[in-house]
Amino acid sequence: MVTKEAILDALRPVQDPEVHKSIVELGMVRHVEINGDHAEVEVVLTISGCPLRNVIDQEVREALGKVEGLKTFDLKLGTMTDEERAQFRSVLRGGQPEEAAVTPALLAPDAKTQFVAVASGKGGVGKSTVTANLAVAMARQGYRVGIIDADIYGFSIPGIFGIGDKKPTVIDNLLLPVVAHDVKIMSMHFFVPDNRPVIWRGPMLGKMLRNFFAEVHWGDIDVILLDMPPGTGDMALDIHQLLPKSKEIIVTTPQQNATEVAARVGTMAIQTQHEILGVVENMSFFEAKGEKHFIFGKGGGERLSLELKTDLLAQIPLGVANEESVDGIYPAESAQGQAYAHLAKTIGRKLEQAVTTGK
Numbered sequence: 001m002v003t004k005e006a007i008l009d010a011l012r013p014v015q016d017p018e019v020h021k022s023i024v025e026l027g028m029v030r031h032v033e034i035n036g037d038h039a040e041v042e043v044v045l046t047i048s049g050c051p052l053r054n055v056i057d058q059e060v061r062e063a064l065g066k067v068e069g070l071k072t073f074d075l076k077l078g079t080m081t082d083e084e085r086a087q088f089r090s091v092l093r094g095g096q097p098e099e100a101a102v103t104p105a106l107l108a109p110d111a112k113t114q115f116v117a118v119a120s121g122k123g124g125v126g127k128s129t130v131t132a133n134l135a136v137a138m139a140r141q142g143y144r145v146g147i148i149d150a151d152i153y154g155f156s157i158p159g160i161f162g163i164g165d166k167k168p169t170v171i172d173n174l175l176l177p178v179v180a181h182d183v184k185i186m187s188m189h190f191f192v193p194d195n196r197p198v199i200w201r202g203p204m205l206g207k208m209l210r211n212f213f214a215e216v217h218w219g220d221i222d223v224i225l226l227d228m229p230p231g232t233g234d235m236a237l238d239i240h241q242l243l244p245k246s247k248e249i250i251v252t253t254p255q256q257n258a259t260e261v262a263a264r265v266g267t268m269a270i271q272t273q274h275e276i277l278g279v280v281e282n283m284s285f286f287e288a289k290g291e292k293h294f295i296f297g298k299g300g301g302e303r304l305s306l307e308l309k310t311d312l313l314a315q316i317p318l319g320v321a322n323e324e325s326v327d328g329i330y331p332a333e334s335a336q337g338q339a340y341a342h343l344a345k346t347i348g349r350k351l352e353q354a355v356t357t358g359k
């Protein structure tokens, strides 16, 4: 005999395609009624014009088709009531009621997610490019990775990922990050009309950053990289305050002046007791016919790492990421892709060590 439990069990593996959680767990199965070998099933979606309606419809039908003894069924797709949506958001928030989400789950002391701020002294040294490519390389190695584009003076992350006009899905006041190359991305760029320059005052920056933790459904995530604005401004202080355990990577180019300003950023990290994972030297050399040309000089990354008593993690060669498209993600097999893969391994190892030593 067909039971409601059998139907719910069959539907449990069906996930909401956006939040990647079971539709049963999310309370999306509103109604199941069984009459002998026939069932009436109603599944509800968060919004009426849900773009992924067809995907859910098909997967539910397939799952129902596998229920033993069930010969026919009627499937109805409806829209959630306000109460159901509140319940849905609560499941996403890990059961916390909205008012209680003062400390977002990600910032709770026992949260497993690690934060790594990617900083530089000067602009234009490739900090955003490094953040994006490190994130992709870690995702390629199986880590669940997110990026917060906190570089409010020039949000370049969406451009580097080539995500064009894509915007986060909004479920009431909960945002789902945009996913590209298996990396979850949240950027202020998504909320700025026509790419207008934004004038931010200190307190607004902190508020925006908080919102990116409280109002974004990151799901299970191992590491969040933060693309920082260049220098030691308000945002850097906010990060230090909000994420006291955040680690830091410092990006520089080989030139003397780039490393000097980067050293100031490093000193600030040390003063605020943020562990520096190491230095990444970008645009280190140009390789042609097996020969390396040190166009911007040599040794900057090494000097900086010695000064900050940390490791030189990688030297990324010069090169265009993608001849055909505008995005800035290097293919895995390119020289840069390989350098990023190596960097991702090193960072992964350092973060795992930090977990085991409880730092």
Ligand SMILES: Nc1ncnc2c1ncn2[C@@H]1O[C@H](COP(=O)(O)OP(=O)(O)OP(=O)(O)O)[C@@H](O)[C@H]1O
Residues within 6 Å of the ligand: 120, 122, 123, 124, 125, 126, 127, 128, 129, 130, 151, 154, 156, 229, 230, 282, 283, 284, 316, 317, 318, 319, 320, 328
């Ligand atoms: N290894 C590299 N080889 C060639 N070009 C690179 C490399 N790394 C970065 N670039 C290019 O340098 C420019 C600046 O990079 P990016 O925007 O990542 O720098 P940034 O330090 O984040 O700058 P800002 O802080 O101003 O956003 C971009 O056009 C990027 O494509």
